[in-house]
Amino acid sequence: MPAPEHDLGRMLAGLEPRLRPGTYVFARTDAVPEGLRPAVTVAEDEGLTVVCTREQAEAAGLESGFTAAWITLRVHSALEAVGLTAAVSAALAEAGLACNVVAGYHHDHLFVSAGEGERAVALLRRLSADAGAAAD
Secondary structure (H helix, E strand, O other), rough: OOOOOOOHHHHHHOOOOOOOOEEEEEEEEEEEOOOOOOOEEEOOOEEEEEEEEEHHHHHHHHOOEEEEEEEEEEEOOOOOOOOOHHHHHHHHOOOOEEEEEEEEOOOOEEEOOOOOHHHHHHHHHHHHHHHHHOOO
């Protein structure tokens, strides 16, 4: 895998947003239930937040909140890079889309309102194309 990208223009030009199949939910629990395979976990003072498919949450009897579509930005952004989250969230906010961002070691992951995944991907592709054109 290539070295992580630090340059904002190149990160935006190389976003390659990919909509993952399924519907995901944010749920609260005290521990990850047996058999549950969360996409994300966040330990908070109030408990453990898990992001998993709606089907997994229902099967585990978890109460869930935000229902989302999951988009992965395929660009390998450096964790210490500046501006990617701001640029992406601003573009989505301008279109009226809620966005929760999670940084993984290799990629950033966006959770947008369920049913808005395709629209969010289209907006991100436009942002990426505009950044690529500006670099030329």
